[in-house]
Amino acid sequence: MDVNGRKQDSFFIVTVAGRMDATTAPEFEKSCLEWIGQGESAFIVDLKELEYMSSAGLRSILVVGKKVKAAGGTISFSSLTPNVAHVFSISGFGSMFKIHDCLETALANS
Amino acid sequence: MMRLLRGLAGFLPVVVLMAAVRVWAALPPAAPDAKPILFVPHWAPQAQFAGYYVAFEKGFYAARGLNVKILEGGPTMPSAALLEKGSVEFATMFLSTAIVERAKGAKLVNIGQIVTGSSQVLIARRDSGIKTIHDMDGKRVGLWGGELSIMPKALFKKYGVHVKVVPQSWSVNLFLRGGVDVVSAMLYNEYHTLLQAGVDSSQLRVFNLSGLGFNVPEDGIYCMEATLKKDPQTCRLFVQASLQGWRYAFAHPRKALDIVMKYVRKAQIATNRPHQKWMLSHMRKVIDLPPPGGCPEQVKKSDYMAICRELMRNAMIQRVPTFSNLIRNCAAAHEK
């Protein structure tokens, strides 16, 4: 799994590629917490290249989401693959987080 | 037994002779006090007479009941003269010598021709330019005296060659020092003496008389006619024992040489073993031995006549002795 972050406009865009499961999710969690620590607050997580997400991945997202909220920031997700979208939908994440079709939409609407 | 053997002898001479030898071999040696039978070879002790020395030393004479004594030959012991004087019973000599003596009236007879070929040669140095008999024309040629000069002279006559004859002694030093261009030699003796004086055979050109049509028989055993008539048995036994000696000498050259060298030393002859070895090996080539118990081949009448002709031409004889008077081999002796 690859996790990368970059500033674009006022947003901090996190791209995740590969599989996010029990083994790899802690890396995502750690990276995001660092960025939060650095003062980033407007996160857009681009999941365009994420192939699979397990319940552990969901948990990491919950942790990050909670931290962002606690820090007074926002987090949204964009470009979900069908697999991931299915997991989001079943787990009810769709109602908990803002989901965008693509990164551009996310940038425009956040 | 003896009578039976004698009776059969006429029909089966060879077989009987072989058997007879065995019988005589079993006889006790002759009594020492009996008068010895004297024999003299026609030259000083050397391998030319190996057969006789061997026959004596190996007891072949004694085994036949013959009390033989060999006298030391040499220039002072002319064998023919000794025979005629009755000083010896048996002697060897060249056939030509015998013819001359017989022609002079000596009643000697040939009871066994041992050497059937001629060993006489003429030798020139290769660097003298003499390549053929013709090249000897006008050259100084060493020739022995007496009968031995007959054949070379006949040869020169045949080829129409005129040579300057230089009398030759028994030494070849004159030739070695360049005093003559051609030297007379016996292949078994003087030729090898030259080699032993440091001259290489490649430096010499050898003219064989035998090869040039002058092959005459040489050494033969002789006795007086009276001896043969009186005691043919002894004559025959003497020839047989001598032939056995030759046979043994050729079969055991080393032992034969030991014996020859013994006589050589006794006579203080200035010769050496390699020289005698050479001589013995050459004798083997010119002696044609009959099978054991057999007789030596008789001299051919044609050879005899050829020699007589040359002797007549050189005025060595005035008449030709009757062939059958002189040539009586041992078989003929036995018939009587």
Add this chain to the structure above:
Amino acid sequence: MKNRGIAFKLVLFTLSGTMAVFVSAFAYVYFSSKSSMMHFVEMNGRNATHAAAYQIESVLRGVEKVPLNYAALLTSGYYKASDLSLLPRQMLATNPEIFGAAIAFEPEAFEPGKHYFAPYCYRGKNGVLTDIMLGGAHYDYFTMDWYQIPRELDRPQWTEPYYDKGGGNKLMATFSVPFHKELNGKRKFQGVVTADVALDGLRKIVSSTRIYKSGYAFLISRNGVFVTHPISGMIMTNSIFSIAEAKHSNFLRLIGQKMIAGGEGFVELPRGLLYSGKCWLYYTPLPSIGWSIGIVTPEHELLADVLRFGRMVIVIGICGVLLLALIVLLIARRISKPIIDLSATTLEIARGNLDATLPDIKRRDEVGALARSFEGMRVALKDYIENLTQTTAARERMESELKIASRIQMSFLPKVFPPLPGNARVDIAARLEPARHIGGDLYDYFLIDEDQLFFTVGDVSDKGIPAALFMAVTKTLLKGIAEKGMSPSEVLLKCNHELCGGNDSMMFVTLFCGILDLRSGRLRYSNAGHEHPFLLRRGARPERLIVPDGFLLGVNEEASYETMETLLQPGDKLIVYTDGVTEAINSAGEFYSDSKLLDQIESCASLSADGIASRILQSVKTFSSGVPQADDITLLAIWFTGPKV
């Protein structure tokens, strides 16, 4: 070679090198001293033969003068014929070195009718001069060498040596000088004047000449015949050529030819020619008489000093080499001994004794460095192994604890459906395969009252011990919450509420739960973010159960849940599972996927609940064989058989 020890190789190489140096040095010394010895022998040979030749020559020249003078006198014709018979005696009287003298005339040359005329005088017994006349039928001197050769060659000549049998059997040689007469202006050969010289004196000169003890000198005539020789039997009988012939040595023959040709030289002769061993020959000519004198020096004697010196050098060399061998061996031992010890110790270490003490650690050389390296390795190895032992122990303990935990966890789960009171109206079976010892999936079913069957399947986020604990909590909560009269959504709401409290780690659980009325087949259910179950209606294709949205449990305290319901007909089947089933991966990296699950379920129409659970689990396992299980797998199958008639 390869298998030999260091000591052997060191000794071998050092010694072979030293030996090579030694041998070449020895060879050089040997050959150079041999060559200088040879030079010495050649010089001495030359001096000795020259001295002897000079002595002999002076005797011979003295003898030669006499007949030369007399021949000149006779040629001049100034003599009285009556004195001729006395001339030989005169020659002897004034010349003691002459043994005999003669004046031999040609036939008829002295006076007509006289074939032989040759007065001869010699030293008879006790040196008394004796006169005789030579010539006669038995002494035809004209063909004798002493007469004929000078005559034919017309110049003075020395004869070959010969034994004079007449005069006391003396070995002698004769010098003959022709004399002539002038006749009509022509020189006419008249005869020879001769002088005999006894060779005893010359032989003494030669036999006293030698260089070394066992060497000898010899004199040969123009024909190569030995005039002197240490073996008396060789004199006058054998020649250098007869020896060459007897020994089949063409080499010796060639030397003989050089000698009689008047050559001078120094040659090495093979063994057995002129001496039993190898020898050296120096030869020089006697020009006046044409003879040659040779001096033989045996090589063994010539080389005796060289050999003695060589033997000494060899002995010293061998001692030196042996000593060197010993030293090298000791050094080699000193080097290889600690290595052997070290090797023995390391072997012990290799066999597992990590407490073995390494020797030679304090040495300052390469072996010490090697030993220290080994020591470092030993310590590191020991630490590592101790570490490993502890880690292994800890891990084993943990494993065993996990096994126990697993057993405890599995024992939570119902294995057998509780016997329904009265008659069986439902068949229920479940499977749970944790990915590790313990997992985060859960299922449960129990009767709330005699007709109401509560069942649930859940999946705790993550795996391992935290998930297992969270699962245990969830299961316990559900069991406690689910009571008669409660709807599934109420159960979830309450459970969510309980789980959210103090859940900082954001653990959550997705959960599907339902309550089946066993009499009517009415199924009420609610869902908290869980995979939607499949419903296999009797005689129909499997379909997804339509479930209400609901956020997973334990995260959002405000989450709300709905209850939906459907009516199961007898024979209908419900399959509830966790995503461990559909997300199982095969070796090609493909998911098991919904479609495969759907196909399996469809083929299960005739099976019992247990059969369905078994078949699907088996199918998943077959699919993902060889790939480690990534997630817990849970299956719950319910076969509503309908009320018993």
